[in-house]
Amino acid sequence: DQQVKQNSPSLSVQEGRISILNCDYTNSMFDYFLWYKKYPAEGPTFLISISSIKDKNEDGRFTVFLNKSAKHLSLHIVPSQPGDSAVYFCAASARGFGNEKLTFGTGTRLTIIP
Amino acid sequence: NAGVMQNPRHLVRRRGQEARLRCSPMKGHSHVYWYRQLPEEGLKFMVYLQKENIIDESGMPKERFSAEFPKEGPSILRIQQVVRGDSAAYFCATKRAGTGGLNTEAFFGQGTRLTVV
Numbered sequence: 001d002q003q004v005k006q007n008s009p010s011l012s013v014q015e016g017r018i019s020i021l022n023c024d025y026t027n028s029m030f031d032y033f034l035w036y037k038k039y040p041a042e043g044p045t046f047l048i049s050i051s052s053i054k055d056k057n058e059d060g061r062f063t064v065f066l067n068k069s070a071k072h073l074s075l076h077i078v079p080s081q082p083g084d085s086a087v088y089f090c091a092a093s094a095r096g097f098g099n100e101k102l103t104f105g106t107g108t109r110l111t112i113i114p
Numbered sequence: 115n116a117g118v119m120q121n122p123r124h125l126v127r128r129r130g131q132e133a134r135l136r137c138s139p140m141k142g143h144s145h146v147y148w149y150r151q152l153p154e155e156g157l158k159f160m161v162y163l164q165k166e167n168i169i170d171e172s173g174m175p176k177e178r179f180s181a182e183f184p185k186e187g188p189s190i191l192r193i194q195q196v197v198r199g200d201s202a203a204y205f206c207a208t209k210r211a212g213t214g215g216l217n218t219e220a221f222f223g224q225g226t227r228l229t230v231v
Binding site: 004006034036041042043044045046049089091100101102103104105106107 | 118149154172223
């Protein structure tokens with residue numbers, strides 16, 4: 001039962017262009033969403049988050065968009081840089097229900113082409 | 115990831131042995147989460163602990179796995195009688211208690227890679 005889905009296992013983007021990573025969820029109780037970046041042999045690093053009361057959150061080159069009706073969120077990275085090459089995980093939690101454990105997607109491997 | 119310490123980074127055990135994984139939270143963090151990542155999969159929640167209390171263990175296998183977070187010292191994830199299927203990367207994440215409605219994010223350690231031979 002995959003409640004958080006990242007349907008693209010990999011994505012290649014030219015340096016300087018926009019990278020768009022997508023994530024879908026099925027559990028209506030999820031009200032908080034996060035994106036993590038992970039390099040090989042390291043732990044996930046928090047990137048950006050969004051509450052379900054918002055539809056957009058921006059932090060520097062990273063913007064997360066949330067479409068609650070479609071149960072879909074996306075991470076935009078612009079401009080993309082070589083150091084952005086990593087695996088990106090989408091995660092969700094049901095904080096409003098007192099449950100802060102994270103449910104992760106399976107990840108998207110982003111490769112930035114110089 | 116700086117500050118959340120996991121050790122060992124790599125652990126090799128023979129089938130039937132015990133594995134002990136340690137997680138030392140960042141200073142001021144009183145909440146610990148353990149996650150497991152199998153090859154080519156996302157991270158799966160295992161257990162959520164606060165000091166001396168297990169809050170949510172819904173992701174823990176019913177047998178052989180246990181976790182603790184004592185008043186003093188690191189959190190321990192213990193796997194008894196390991197089997198090949200236990201081979202995975204085990205990550206802990208720690209956070210401070212939220213106050214006044216602030217959302218606090220969890221910081222992950224670098225993980226322990228367990229290999230059962």
